[in-house]
Amino acid sequence: MTVTPAIEIQDLHKSFGAVQALDGLNLTVRPGEVAGFLGPNGAGKSTTIRVLLGLLRPDAGRVGLLGGDPFAQAVDLHGRLAYVPGDVTLWPKLTGGEAIDLLLRLRGVKVDRARKERMLQRFELDPTKRAGTYSKGNRQKVALVAALSADAELLVLDEPTSGLDPLMEAVFQDSIREATAQGTSVLLSSHILGEVEALCDTVTIIRNGKDVQSGTLAELRHLTRSKVSAVVTGDVGVLESLTGVHDLLVSDGGGAGTRVAFHVDDDALPRVTKALAGLEPHGLTVEPPSLEELFLRQYGDELERLEEAPAGRS
């Protein structure tokens, strides 16, 4: 059985004049899935989302949104999704409550007062203030409340929690889980790796307009090394000789034996645990790589370049 993906992008290209914003991007979000979309500023996340919303025309590539063409069928498709931009600007003279009602009606949705009220309370937003007087976080809340006050098949969220405090971040995560429990698919572009780790089923990392890594978090973790540490007795030389063991550190275990710490390739883990078993390990920990490590691995060279750059005049 083939299920139509909520989002399917193949080999997407888009340039603005001389700037190549997207350069062969692939991205798939299956129905009911929460897909994380990671990349630093300028990697092409917002451009991708604008193409998905039919606001930008792709130069080349295939883009499917809820089984339709995002540009030609924009209006019908938009009735089935809700969008939260990363930098929300509202009409300064309208109150927050008016803006929410307007955005819902423009989606073709009847405003459910009770549900809106619930969301307003949850996000602690005062809807009677003029949008011009809202802080960045409060403007963000207006867009979130508008998006979450009606059911949608797909939520397109572009850094939706920038400017929110940690309490609101937790509220946001709960609300997204509620939505996915109803079968809503989510595309979540974010910088906050903890948020992605907490919410997402799959992750796509984008760099210079190209997807450089994608899969479930578990799959991605397989692609990189875990961190192992233990206190052992016996000859640690056996670990050194194993292929797949990196950065081995040996230190005094404080009477209990020798402390070892190393990184290990995922496919070498079975061999390494066998070898470790012969060394009578205590206090053994195997840490899978965090999303942050995964992310930094993709951008390691860039980070190095940035750190080496002169820190400015002194």
Add this chain to the structure above:
Amino acid sequence: MTTTALPAVPALERPALALRGAFAGTGDLLRLALRRDRVLLPVQLVVCALLFVSTLSSVSELYGTQEQRDTIQGTLVANPAFLVLLGPYENTGSVASTVSWRVGIFMITVFGVLAVMAVVRHTRKEEQLGRLELVRAARVGSLAPLVTGLAVGAIFAVASGVLTAAVVWSQGPSAGAVALGAQVLGVGLAASGIAAVTAQVASSSRGANSLGVWIVIGGYLLRGGADVDPDALGWLHWVTPVGWAQQIDPYGANDYLPFLLCVALFVVGGLAAGWLTLHRDLGAGLIAERRGPAHSTSLTSTSALVARLTRSSFVIWAVSVGVYMFFVGYLMATAGTMVTENEQFAQYVTAMGVQGSDIAAGFAALIMSWTAYAGAGYGVTVVQDIRTEEALGRTEATLATRVSRTRYLAAWLTGAIGGAVLLLGLAGLALGAGNALSSGTSWGDSIADGLGAAVVHVPAVLVVIGLTSALFGWFPRLVGLGWAVIAASFLVTLLGSLLDLPDAVTDLSPFAHAPAVPAVAWSDVDWAPLGWLLLIAAAFLALALAGFRRRDVPVV
């Protein structure tokens, strides 16, 4: 608790408002302000100076001799309408003094309004947009932005005063030219002082602007009352800067005492604004933002949103145009009688561009042709609003809903066109109503004439709005050129007769093709040019939709 190590802070006393350092950074801010205004201010000055130049040329043609001037003065001396609009014509000694009467009070009001806007632009607007927060976080004193705003206002006032005096001085050196410059300078300074205070009082730049502008324009209206009935209302000359400036009386008394009052208001306004700045929080005003409704039942579509967003500015345009045209209508009959009694005035009216034998009707047609620029200007501001919506990301948010691009743009263009047409209609109604009141013509005929005079300008207005929309559809960064089209059309018309430009040039202006209804009978109207204009407008609008449907949003 271990708070002993911290320096003690006086609990209930505010930190001393030390002025030391309060002005730090003023120089840098002023350079930035002048750089940002390097196009706007010179353009405003040049356009205003050109109005003086063109008035000078028409006045020297018509009132070149003392005899001509005395005749016209005899006709106008007791006419209340002219007293309200232009003030009394007392100094008939020269062409320059006549220019000072003909446009002086009107122009000092315009300069005052521009000064208010300049000051607010560099104070409250910066603060409202949050840029001041960033600036004040640097080594910039609390009073530096205010001083910068006042300095820009003062620089504009000095430049406009000198320029005005220079234009009139070109007719020959005179104390009157200096006094006329002092009028302009004085009102500019006083308006800057007023704006400095309104920028502290209102918490939005729109609020600060309207408050300041209405104080200046209010001065113009109050002194009109004083001129009509000096015995009972003469004191109204002494309550506002425009009234004071009038009392300088260039080419007459040349009295600089009222000028000192203007300077004093600049100083007092600046000091009061400074005190308010030091005693309020950044971002706060004395007039607090009101709360609003938590729900909306009326905002159901893009059209409803457009209506809501354009409502308040439309009301301001409508009231201004309506009041002005009502006045003109009220004047029309007087103008007609004066012409029959006075050949001099007939010549004057003809030279202004009035066509046809029925002078009252010609006068109405001429004034209405100016209103066409207002209609087009309103339309261009609405198209610029669409561009602002796009640049700020609000178009994106709207198009991400079930609103198609065609419907989105159509809703906005309907707002632009509907508003502009409504504005012209109101102008026609007001003109007709004013005329019916003063002349005793039947209301029906009078209003039909007024509406007729207005409606013939609709095609030209549509062409300008269409062209601006097409720019938005294809080259959204260039929508500002809509103003250039209006300004160029205006200048071509203004300078056309002055420089004897060939018809091929003056015909480029879309405004040049409207018949002078009601001076021209409907049966004599040549419909072809109007039809062509409508076709061109329709083509531009279609082009706008076609471009917007296929282009990227947003174009940044």
